[in-house]
Amino acid sequence: MNKTDPNKSKFSEVTIANIGIQGDGIANGAGERYYVPYAAPGDRLIITQGEQRKDGRFAKIENVVTPGPDRIDPVCAHFGTCGGCSLQHLSNDAIAAAKRGFIVTAMGRRGFESIDVANTFVIDAGERRRVRLSVHKGRASIIGFKAARSRHVVDIRECPAIRPAIAALIDPLRALSGTLDAIGRKASILVTETDNGIDLLLRSDVFADLTLTDRETLAQFADHHDLARIAWDARGGAEPVAERRQPRLSFGDAAVRPPPGAFLQPSAAGEKAIVRTVVSTLSDAKRIADLYAGCGTLTFPLSRLAPTHAFEGDAEMIAAIRRAAAGHPVTATERDLARMPLTPRELETFDTVVFDPPRSGAKAQAAQLAASKVVNIVAVSCNPATLARDLRILADGGYTVESVLPIDQFPWSPHVEAVAILRRQPL
Ligand SMILES: C[S@@+](CC[C@H](N)C(=O)[O-])C[C@H]1O[C@@H](n2cnc3c(N)ncnc32)[C@H](O)[C@@H]1O
CATH class of the missing domain: 2.40.50.140 (Nucleic acid-binding proteins)
Incomplete structure (x- = not known):
């Protein structure tokens, strides 16, 4: 072509x-x-x-x-090659305005011309606590993020977007990946900073078992860097290889032990902003369904308002919620909500629903909700296009979109999170 x-x-x-x-x-x-x-x-x-x-x-x-009035000097040496940050040359105000614009445009395309889209809630850069690093093993190992619109991995020496404890591991992880026999030409390392230390999940592009030497190397690495856990993704499921302490995350007043690779909001400040927005709008809730619940980020804070039932497609995350649920009015069910959304009949026991789906959105579930009697709905989304699509389905079913708050969970990238509040008059 x-x-x-x-x-x-x-x-x-x-x-x-x-x-x-x-x-x-x-x-x-x-x-x-x-x-x-x-x-x-x-x-x-x-x-x-x-x-x-x-x-x-x-x-x-x-x-x-x-130069335009909002152009500033980028702070990272890798800006322009690394695909992780594409907006580092813009002032914070310009980024916030652009991200609000993404939501307004997406909503406008679905016929929401006069919706109340608030100013973007800005989160400081340098707070990313969960990143997936790509590894290329050649004569020398390379570790970093993919270049924009490319599979090429940019070897990074610094990253001002991520938490210092993660940035400090870049060089050691480069060296480590070069020595592991089970890593073929390519691998990825999911790095998560939890409340009590770093949790690593390693995944190779080829199916391979760790050798005994690999296991010893990983155990030494965990000891040397005081990591909470290292797990190896053996395709049948993640196997903890070195666990010096079980990683812990605090959601509300619950302590959750996430399985390796569990979803986590990318920054603690972003999580706090989402939780605060969701909880503060639902003070009248009587019984809550938290759909796409992950490990219970929203479930546990919501359960302070009213009994909360979490639905999530991943069995291990549901198990983590159940383990942490003692003493909280929290129940949890594993369920694929795309293939088997909750029906209006099942939704009758809830007056309030929160849903926070992956980027593809919650089309099937939104259609069922649109036909339900649920009074309060809060939609959390990292994709303005699918959010607007799902809100249109709900609005056509009689819900009013009261407000949308953009949250800049991903500073310097074009991604934006949003929380939308919807209500309907009790039927
Ligand atoms: C954006 S995360 C939100 C998780 C949680 N609300 C939080 O804030 O941490 C989306 C969640 O949806 C889950 N998920 C993805 N597809 C699903 C499906 N078809 N049915 C149920 N859950 C699904 C993922 O496992 C993930 O935990």
Whole structure:
């Protein structure tokens, strides 16, 4: 496929109008829309044209003629190559405005033109407590994040987006991955900072058992770096290889022991903002269903308001909730809510539902909720497009979307979290 148009001149001068949902600056030139990575609103740029995309063309900055008012110097040496952060060249205010814009645009596309979208709740950078590092093993090992729109791993030496305890492990993990026999050419390492230490989950691209030497190496690594746990993803399930103490997470006043690889909100501050927003709007709840509950991030704080039943597709996360539930009005059920959403009949025992699905959203569950008598619904989402789709289903079923709060859980990336509050008059 010919990706560039030879009839177009190589260089163009454009002005960036706004930031698109993938984090690229958007400029409208002579009959063409350009998507320009690392551009800022108001930038006057010389660009070279790149690959065509559905509704426009990628372009690369050749020269910044006049910087836009929100352009700042990025703080990371890897900015521009590492795909982890694409907005580090923008002021916090500009990032917050862009992310609110993503929600407003997505909602507008689903017919919510006059919805109350609050200003973005901003979370400081440097607070990411859960990251998946990619490893490439060649003559030398490389560890880092994928480059933008590429499988190529950028070898990182620093990362100002992540918690210091995780950043301090980058070099040791690079060295470690080079020595493990069970790691083929590629691997990933999920690093989570829990309340009582770092939890690692290693996964190789090839199915392989750890050798005895690998096990000894991992145990020594855990000891040396005082890690809580190292687990190996053996495809049949994660096997803890070194567990110096069981990782612990505090949700409300419950202490949860997450299984290896369990979902966790990416920063403690983000989690706090979500929990505070959800709980503060539901003071009149009488019986709550927490759908897509993970390990109970929302379940336990919600259970202070009213008895709460968690539904989650992952059996091990449900087991973690049950283990922590003693003394709390919390019950939990393993259930695939995409294939088997709760029906209006099952929802009759709840006046309040919170749902926090993966990026693909909760289409099937939203359709069932739309036909239910549930009074309060709170939707938490990391994908504005699927959130807006699901809210449209609920609004068509008679719910009013009262407000949407964007939360910048992923500073410097184009991702945004949102909490939407919906109610219906009791039927
Ligand atoms: C965005 S996380 C939210 C978890 C939790 N609410 C929290 O804040 O930590 C989405 C959760 O949905 C679960 N999940 C994904 N697909 C599912 C499905 N089809 N049915 C039920 N749960 C599912 C995942 O395992 C994950 O725990």
